[in-house]
Amino acid sequence: MKISRLFEIVYLLLEKRTITAKELAAHFEVSARTIYRDIDILSSAGIPVYFQRGKHGGIKLMDNYIMNKSLLSQKEQNEILYALQSLNATNYPNNNKTLSKLSAIFKQKADSWIKIDFSRYSCDNSTLFEKIKEAILTKQTVKFDYFNTKGEHSERTADPLTLWFKEKAWYLFAYCHDKKDIRQFKVSRIKDLILTEKYFEKSAENFKINDKKDKVKIVKVIVEIDKSQAYRVYDEFPEENISKMENGNFEVIMEYPENEWVYGYLLSFGEYLKVKEPERIKKILFEKIEKMKENYK
Template sequence: MKINRLFEILYLLLEKKTITAKELAEHFEVSVRTIYRDIDILSSAGIPVYFQRGKSGGIKLMDNYVINKSLLSQNEQNEILYALQSLNATNYPNNNKTLSKLNAIFNKKSDNWIKIDFSRYNCDDNTLFEKIKEAILTKQTVKFNYFNTKGEHSERIADPLNLWFKERAWYLFAYCHKKSDIRQFKITRIKNLILTDKHFEKSVENFKINDKKDKIKNVKIIVEIDKSQAYRVYDEFSEENINKMENGNFEIVMEYPENEWVYGYLLSFGEHLKIKEPERIKKILFEKIEKMKKNYK
């Protein structure tokens, strides 16, 4: 307890610059005499703490004092602060206190270099991420309801290993008790997650985690997209995959896993996209359009 109190006294001095013994005693619920002894210990340890008398006096640290941090270079300190700022930008919960402490310890305040707005995606609720983070760090088995790509519902019990962000979405990689294997769960399809009282010993190093998307054979698709869709073309495709045609339209060469998602993505361009090859996908989209037309008769 004393070690923790000494460290927090030092942090408070770094943050507030000046504080009275009475204020510290009330904060830690100890006597003023105990605080004086703590200050003596800090002083004998080589920390330049001193008492200043007068109206605005109190316990102070010498100006420009910072905790010895020789294990971290200036660049490493900046990288830590920048990483915490990037978490703040994503509305990551309970991060400001950590960032404030490290700013004080490093005696610097780095520029806030990043801003991310998730408001249109309705991402205000971080409860699920907090639960998953806790489960991963404490190695607690979780239980949840899951909906697959076909809308089928199942109850899962799993040992969570890590979170991945890939292709604009978050995924949980976990050892699924039902499948007795590693499985990938899209976060938006996880419902009613709870932490159980069971713990596990597995770690991510015990498994070779591969994104299942990488195992699906990609199909090469060549399309022509109308010039009116230039804003989407340059937003959604790499420059090396874009060929500007003489008529002003775009020829796009893309490779995707062939599934319902890619059919829906191609159809999202409506009348502005034409499949050039393969012929098979052209027929699949034609059949889907015919079925769609029946909904509007």
């Protein structure tokens, strides 16, 4: 505790330059005598800290003092501050204090370079994300209602492991108590999530997310997309997967896990997309279109 207190005294002096023993004693909830001893220790360790009497007196740090940071280059210092700024953007707990301390040590302030908004235009999911983040960081089991791709409802109890952003959507990887395995939950389908009073341990056994990902069936689909949809083509696909055809349209190669989302995504292009291969996907979409037509007879 003493070492931590000594470092924090230096941080406070770097920020304020002058502070009284009474203020420090109140801050650390110790006696003024303890603070005097701490200052003596800092002084004997070579930190240029001293007492100044008078109206504006107190414990001071020499104006030209900057904590030795020679182990970190200027670029490395900036990277640390920028990383902390990105954590601030996600409302990471207790991060402001750390950022303030390191900014004081490095004698610079990191520019705010990132903004993350978890909400959609139609609704605000920030509370849900806050709960999930807290559960992951505190290793706290959660309960929630979940709706799968078929619209089927189930109640889940799970140990949240990590949040992933993939293909324009957020996913929660968690150990599902019901399935006794890692499951991937689309965050937009999670409802009424609550934190329980139970806690779990993150171990190598329940964190094999990459193994789970490798088991997902990937389908390769080659499509032709009308040239009028250029804005979507360049927004939604990697450039190396896009080829310009002689008629001006685009040939696009897609690789996605095969599920209802993929079929719906292909259909979202309406008459502007034609599946070239595989034949099996063409047949599935044809059957879905026929069923859609039945809805408008």
